[in-house]
Amino acid sequence: MAEALVVRNLSKRFGGLRAVQNLSFSINEGETVALIGPNGAGKTTSFHLITGFHRPDEGSVTAFGREIVGLRPHDICAHGLARTFQVARPFGGMTVLANVMTGAFLRDKRPEVACAKAYEAIEFVGLSAKAHTPARDLTTIDQRRLEMARALATEPRLLLLDEVMAGLNPSEIDQAVALVGKLSKRGLTIIIVEHVMRAIMAVARHIVVLDHGQKIAEGGPKEIVKNQEVVRAYLGSGYVHVATAGET
Amino acid sequence: MQRLCSPAFIGLAALAGVLIVLPLVVTSHFAIDICIRILLFAFIGVAWNLMGGYAKQLSLGHAAYFGLGAYTSTIMQIKFGISPWIGMLAGGVVAMLASLPIGAVCFRLRGPYFAIATIATAQVLMLLFLKFRDFAWGAEGTTIPNLGNTPLMMQFEAKAPYYYIALAMLALGLAITYRIERSWMGFYLVAIGEDEDAAEAVGVNAPQVKRNIYMISAFLTALAGTFYVQYIYFIDPNTAFNFNISVEAALVSIVGGIGTLWGPVIGTVLLEVTSALLQSWLGSGLGGVQLTVYSLILISVILWRPTGLLGVFTDAYKWIVRAPPAREAAIDG
Ligand SMILES: Nc1ncnc2c1ncn2[C@@H]1O[C@H](COP(=O)(O)OP(=O)(O)O)[C@@H](O)[C@H]1O
Ligand SMILES: [Mg+2]
Numbered sequence: 001m002a003e004a005l006v007v008r009n010l011s012k013r014f015g016g017l018r019a020v021q022n023l024s025f026s027i028n029e030g031e032t033v034a035l036i037g038p039n040g041a042g043k044t045t046s047f048h049l050i051t052g053f054h055r056p057d058e059g060s061v062t063a064f065g066r067e068i069v070g071l072r073p074h075d076i077c078a079h080g081l082a083r084t085f086q087v088a089r090p091f092g093g094m095t096v097l098a099n100v101m102t103g104a105f106l107r108d109k110r111p112e113v114a115c116a117k118a119y120e121a122i123e124f125v126g127l128s129a130k131a132h133t134p135a136r137d138l139t140t141i142d143q144r145r146l147e148m149a150r151a152l153a154t155e156p157r158l159l160l161l162d163e164v165m166a167g168l169n170p171s172e173i174d175q176a177v178a179l180v181g182k183l184s185k186r187g188l189t190i191i192i193v194e195h196v197m198r199a200i201m202a203v204a205r206h207i208v209v210l211d212h213g214q215k216i217a218e219g220g221p222k223e224i225v226k227n228q229e230v231v232r233a234y235l236g237s238g239y240v241h242v243a244t245a246g247e248t
Numbered sequence: 249m250q251r252l253c254s255p256a257f258i259g260l261a262a263l264a265g266v267l268i269v270l271p272l273v274v275t276s277h278f279a280i281d282i283c284i285r286i287l288l289f290a291f292i293g294v295a296w297n298l299m300g301g302y303a304k305q306l307s308l309g310h311a312a313y314f315g316l317g318a319y320t321s322t323i324m325q326i327k328f329g330i331s332p333w334i335g336m337l338a339g340g341v342v343a344m345l346a347s348l349p350i351g352a353v354c355f356r357l358r359g360p361y362f363a364i365a366t367i368a369t370a371q372v373l374m375l376l377f378l379k380f381r382d383f384a385w386g387a388e389g390t391t392i393p394n395l396g397n398t399p400l401m402m403q404f405e406a407k408a409p410y411y412y413i414a415l416a417m418l419a420l421g422l423a424i425t426y427r428i429e430r431s432w433m434g435f436y437l438v439a440i441g442e443d444e445d446a447a448e449a450v451g452v453n454a455p456q457v458k459r460n461i462y463m464i465s466a467f468l469t470a471l472a473g474t475f476y477v478q479y480i481y482f483i484d485p486n487t488a489f490n491f492n493i494s495v496e497a498a499l500v501s502i503v504g505g506i507g508t509l510w511g512p513v514i515g516t517v518l519l520e521v522t523s524a525l526l527q528s529w530l531g532s533g534l535g536g537v538q539l540t541v542y543s544l545i546l547i548s549v550i551l552w553r554p555t556g557l558l559g560v561f562t563d564a565y566k567w568i569v570r571a572p573p574a575r576e577a578a579i580d581g
Contacts, residue, residue: 053445077451085449091442094435102439105432106451114432154451 003062004029004158004189010049010059012042012213019045021213023059027206029157032180032190034200036224037210038234043193044086046210047160051083052076063158078106082156086163086193088143092136096127096146099135103153114153121149125179141168148179158189165196177202197225197235209234267415271408280407284479286520287414288472292493293500293512294421295468299461300498301507302434304441305355309366310469310497312350312373313343315488317470318477319377319384322392325401332402336474343470344463351462355455367494374489389484392477402478410479417475418513421468425509428461437461438507469497503549505558514557519545 003026010023020042027033035043048054050061052073061068068076082103091099100118101111108114122131125145130138135146144164151159165176173196180203184190194200200207200221207224209217211233217224224230274280292314299305320342321335330338354365378387397405404410428434436457439447444454477483496519501507504515526541549556 051449053449072453073445073448074451074453077449083449085446089443089446089449091439091446093442094438098435098438102435102447102452103450105435109432111430111432150450 002029002064003027004031004064005050005191006060006062007046007050008060008062010046010061011057012045012049012054013057018213020049020056020210023210023213023215025208025215025218027158027189027191029189030184030187031206032184032192032204034204034207035191035193035210036195036200036207036234037216041210041234042213043210044162045213047083047162047191047193050076051081051160077154077156080155080157081160082151082154082158083160084144084147084151084162084164086166088140088147090135090138090143090146090150093134095132095134096122096138096149097131099146100149100153103150106154118149118153121153124152124182125149126175141172152183156188158191159183161190161192161194163193163195165194165199168196173199271411277407280411282520282524284407284411284414286516287411287418288476288479289496289500289520290513290516291414291418291421292469292472292497293504293516294418294425295465295472296497297501297507297512298425298428298437298468299458299465301501301511302429302437302441303458303461304507305458305462306359306363306498307354307366307465308363308491308494308498309350309354309368309370310465311489311491311493312366312370313347313466313469314473314476314493315370315373315377315485316343316346317473318483318488319473320470321474322390322477322483323384325392326390331400332474332478333400336402336471339470339474340467343466343473347462347466348459351459355458355462367491370489370491370494374485377485377489385484387485389482389487392481392483394481402475410475413475417468417471422509422513424464424468428464429509433457433461441507501556503545503556505556508556508558511556511558514561518557 006026008024010020011018012020023042023046025033035046037043045054049056049059050063050068052068052071052075056069059069063076063079063081066079068079068081071079091102094102097115097118100121101114104114104117104121108117119128119131122128125148127142127145127149130142135143138146148161148164161180165173168176177199180190180192184203190203192200192203204221207217207219207221208215209224209227209230216233217227217230219227225235270283271280274283292310296307296310300307317336317339320339321332324330324335324338325332350366350369354362354369357365377384380386395401395403397403399409402413428437436447436452439450439452440454440457448454473488477488480487500515500519501512502515503518504513505511522541522545
């Protein structure tokens with residue numbers, strides 16, 4: 001299978017802090033990969049590096065066969081990489097529909113077409129009832145949905161989701177998991193940053209674990225939850241029992 | 249057909265009718281002069297609003313383009329005998345070109361720093377024109393030779409033609425705004441004004457969009473400059489690059505409703521009428537009073553109605569007809 005994204009030796013320092021160090025991983029097209037790790041591990045920074053919001057000190061990022069380090073964020077989006085922000089950043093004064101149309105205009109400048117595509121994306125994330133609500137009046141959770149719809153409207157091939165499930169209750173998490181599953185079935189490649197292990201287990205076939213900016217482990221969900229270093233750095237010793245108990 | 253019967257269309261047609269007939273009814277020079285000033289400053293406000301309002305790039309240096317338009321057409325007319333009609337377009341092009349380097353520098357800054365940088369550009373241009381003695385008459389400026397009633401040279405004995413030119417410019421500015429507001433460009437501008445990074449994340453080339461709208465805004469502002477010097481038959485650096493023009497361009501939009509089609513028009517009517525009334529009541533000796541009232545209006549608007557007076561009107565309208573939140577509102581972005 002072709003590689004959607006290849007990250008090689010990516011590093012970023014903020015002053016003396018090594019936020020990301022020598023990070024390498026790759027994702028095949030159509031795959032869903034989870035990026036996990038404790039707070040401050042460098043997950044969001046990795047997203048910023050991949051999507052052009054920060055320039056890496058070293059390393060390369062190849063997306064769909066093209067080197068994208070050095071491109072501006074809008075070029076990277078046009079190349080098919082769409083992202084959400086950990087703290088949602090909707091265009092507050094615009095309605096939900098107008099927000100999503102703004103994304104849709106990337107592929108087609110005709111307002112009727114953008115509007116139709118926007119409605120489709122809004123429906124997909126389950127925000128139809130609020131299509132005409134100003135984005136600033138949405139709840140935090142709906143703002144995240146909006147961000148997903150806005151990203152989807154740009155018709156990405158690779159979607160980067162940064163903690164879109166944070167703060168959701170169990171049934172909302174199930175909905176979100178189903179949504180990610182649906183996107184994956186459509187053939188979208190997805191990188192997901194998440195803390196909810198249950199959700200990660202459900203959506204990701206492959207997991208990359210970061211700690212202090214470095215990759216400490218990589219593999220399938222079952223390997224990862226049994227990996228001693230991951231348990232020590234992130235999951236905590238209680239996790240293994242819960243996870244294995246849940247599986248049997 | 250349905251559109252032709254909509255209240256908005258009927259209202260607009262009625263307004264246009266009134267505005268077209270107005271100079272035939274109003275014969276007082278004083279009154280028509282105020283009307284011309286209102287149309288002109290509304291037009292400048294509309295030009296400013298495209299960038300300052302929709303994209304929230306609060307420029308306080310639009311006098312730069314007003315002045316460049318004024319000087320370009322005047323120099324072409326006096327030195328080369330070229331009609332100001334052509335000079336007007338040339339001035340627009342000069343302003344457009346000037347906006348490129350100015351934008352390249354100023355857009356590196358955000359918020360108040362951007363505003364200050366734009367102020368500086370207009371001031372620097374004024375200083376340059378004060379120095380250009382043989383080229384542009386230096387500090388003394390020049391009167392524009394009166395050729396009598398020569399429409400081809402944009403000179404008229406009556407005031408009405410000036411009124412119609414200003415009206416046409418305003419109509420042009422509003423038509424351009426209307427088109428932009430409903431197109432992808434309008435969405436991109438508002439998105440940039442809301443959150444430039446988030447806009448970039450969904451594929452908006454923010455630097456390019458800002459550069460383009462700045463060029464359009466500068467072009468239109470320059471047309472106003474040419475018109476103004478033709479109207480008053482005089483130009484000097486202090487008139488052409490006056491800081492008040494920059495302030496008024498921003499002020500009328502902020503008071504009327506920033507980033508809305510009609511905001512600058514409503515703001516201009518309010519401010520110009522107020523200042524004209526104050527002047528006739530208090531005499532022009534008390535210049536400071538006018539400024540004070542301006543400031544008070546601005547402060548009250550910002551405190552009570554950050555969305556401008558248009559917000560008051562639309563709220564009142566909604567309250568009267570008790571319309572449910574309009575579906576079309578989505579498109580307004
Ligand atoms: N713009 C920045 N300037 C300085 N330090 C930053 C910046 N962004 C992130 N950091 C630091 O980099 C580290 C990694 O942060 P981040 O990538 O946000 O972690 P995560 O998303 O995994 O929680 C943290 O220590 C954070 O404080
Ligand atoms: Mg993070």
